[in-house]
Amino acid sequence: MENVSQQYNCGFIGLGSQGAPIARRMIDAGFSTMLWARRNASFEPYRDTSALFATSLEDVGAHSDHVGICVVTDDDVREVCEILIPAMKSGARLAIHSTIHPETCREMAGLAATRGIGLIDAPVSGGSPAAEAGTLTLMLGGDPATIAQSMPVFKSFGGLIVSLGEVGAGQHVKLLNNSLLLANLGLVEAVLKGGDSLGVDRAALIDLLLSSSGKSFALQVRSRMADPSSFRHGGALLRKDLCLLGAVLGESDETARILRDASELFVGAAN
Structure with missing residues (x-):
């Protein structure tokens, strides 16, 4: 990865069946990755890794140049973003891997833009096996420059990665x-x-x-x-x-x- 991972501090939120192996791939690729979960038990598989464990979403925002979100519903995404985005640095990037309504992604992109944060809707396909193998398909919607900045992270767990247009196109x-x-x-x-x-x-x-x-x-x-x-x-x-x-x-x-x-x-x- 030509040490590009050393240039990125990452965060990941949503350690379910699909999010957990994505986060693991990011950690194993050398990204300094801070995890957040509602239950401390979700951190157990990462105790033997370099992962950092956040006590709040604000911690993740303050740490990260790139944050991935893989929660289930539109309301979950809104709840996370409304706390996370105000804590993120201008110039940081947010990737929503959840499958949700495209309009929700656009709403969150508008909120992120007020802070100078780029948002990419980046749903994935392939399930846990592909996530573990680093061969997920990523369907991306967002600004090309923002996507280019996040591509080293996406390549740590993605195989086919396709940019499809503006925010919402991936969804x-x-x-x-x-x-x-x-x-x-x-x-x-x-x-x-x-x-x-x-x-x-x-x-x-x-x-x-x-x-x-x-x-x-x-x-x-x-x-x-x-x-x-x-x-x-x-x-x-x-x-x-x-x-x-x-x-x-x-x-x-x-x-x-x-x-x-x-x-x-x-x-x-x-x-």
């Missing part, structure tokens, strides 16, 4: 991606039920499809489930994202309707 693409996955899961569920109706052995059908032109990532995901209800947590997050896309496009939009209708069979089975 647009992430919502489309997740909604397509949920719709594809619905189509897979329809095919499996069709096979049941025809008396086809389900395990044999799945094995065949996984080696045929009908293969998809959604089929791979579904093949690992005993039934859709085992994906209740992941399904709930995808439904949240489908609803957000509907809000962005408008519930009467044809794209939103098609994706919603295609998803329904899997969504119904997962509830």
Whole structure:
């Protein structure tokens, strides 16, 4: 990394299943990284690292040239940003890795701008395995110069990193991606039920499809489930994202309707 990590003090907020390995990659890359979590237990996996442990969000802001946020909801992002941003230095950067409404990102970018802070919406795709391997896909929205400054940090955990336009553009693409996955899961569920109706052995059908032109990532995901209800947590997050896309496009939009209708069979089975 040509010692560029020594030039950056970083912070990270949100040590869940996706945020935790992202933070670990940043630490292992040599960035001086301060972590914040609601529970001290979340710090335990990092006790043997160079990580710093904040007692407040203000500590993270004062320490950091770059802060990553990976919390769950729009309200979580607002709560964190409203405390964090006033404590950050002018010229610092904030990357929102959460999947939220694009307008929330734009609101937080406006708040950050009053302090001279650059904000990038930077949702990710690939889950924990890709985060651990440093091969996450990053979908970026923001000022090109701000993105360029943050790129060394992003490269510590990202593989494919794409700049898509202004703040909010990353969220647009992430919502489309997740909604397509949920719709594809619905189509897979329809095919499996069709096979049941025809008396086809389900395990044999799945094995065949996984080696045929009908293969998809959604089929791979579904093949690992005993039934859709085992994906209740992941399904709930995808439904949240489908609803957000509907809000962005408008519930009467044809794209939103098609994706919603295609998803329904899997969504119904997962509830």
